[in-house]
Amino acid sequence: xxxxxxxxxxxxxxxxxSVKIECRSLDFQATTxxxxxxxxxxxxxxxxxxxxxxxxxxxxxxxxDKFLINHASLTLSTLTVTSAHPExxxxxxxxxxxxxxxxxxxxxxDGTRLSIL
Amino acid sequence: xxxxxxxxxxxxxxxxxxxxxxxxxxxxxxxYFMWYRQYSRKGPELLMYTYSSxxxxxxxxxxxxxxxxxxxxxxxxxxxxxxxxxxxxxxSRNSGYALNFGKGTSLLVxx
Numbered sequence: 001x002x003x004x005x006x007x008x009x010x011x012x013x014x015x016x017x018s019v020k021i022e023c024r025s026l027d028f029q030a031t032t033x034x035x036x037x038x039x040x041x042x043x044x045x046x047x048x049x050x051x052x053x054x055x056x057x058x059x060x061x062x063x064x065d066k067f068l069i070n071h072a073s074l075t076l077s078t079l080t081v082t083s084a085h086p087e088x089x090x091x092x093x094x095x096x097x098x099x100x101x102x103x104x105x106x107x108x109x110d111g112t113r114l115s116i117l
Numbered sequence: 118x119x120x121x122x123x124x125x126x127x128x129x130x131x132x133x134x135x136x137x138x139x140x141x142x143x144x145x146x147x148x149y150f151m152w153y154r155q156y157s158r159k160g161p162e163l164l165m166y167t168y169s170s171x172x173x174x175x176x177x178x179x180x181x182x183x184x185x186x187x188x189x190x191x192x193x194x195x196x197x198x199x200x201x202x203x204x205x206x207x208x209s210r211n212s213g214y215a216l217n218f219g220k221g222t223s224l225l226v227x228x
Contacts, residue, residue, distance in 0.1 A: 036218075043220040093161070102212075108161045113158060
């Protein structure tokens with residue numbers, strides 16, 4: 001089956017640093033990837049939609065200058081949390097839509113747990 | 118009012134019981150409905166995917182969609198301890214689009 005790999009799975013860093021999270025589609029190409037954030041005991045909330053070769057579309061209330069998204073290839077999207085603060089600590093999950101089967105459900109990665117001290 | 122409502126539980130049942138999970142929603146434009154299972158510190162795993170109203174069965178799992186009531190359900194028969202997880206409902210207006218998730222229901226199946 002289609003596999004989406006996220007890296008790192010867990011990261012702890014100091015307040016003020018920037019953290020990059022990678023989302024890779026391993027055995028399919030993804031023109032569209034989605035980034036979600038999940039706080040404890042909360043639902044997944046869409047942060048942004050990333051389209052290969054173009055600028056990401058951010059949801060209302062999500063700061064595009066703080067959460068930088070790059071989708072430079074059909075198999076890789078990155079989310080960089082700039083100048084991270086403790087309130088950015090969360091579970092970040094990406095999903096990818098198969099270019100060949102765009103109407104099928106998205107494939108999810110296993111998430112990245114981000115802890116800012 | 119949130120677009121998707123789901124009781125977070127927790128729900129505790131004995132092994133072998135039939136589990137009923139459900140969600141309500143407010144946006145009548147939703148046409149695609151999914152149920153995901155999520156283990157702790159893992160990404161969501163797709164269980165069921167349905168379009169519009171109706172029932173769909175896959176092994177021990179049955180998904181029901183009632184668009185007139187804006188109500189969807191997931192039934193798990195012969196529940197097993199390995200079914201213990203958080204179950205998330207999700208829906209979208211168009212297939213392949215970003216999903217609107219419920220908060221998730223925590224299920225515990227006790228031996």
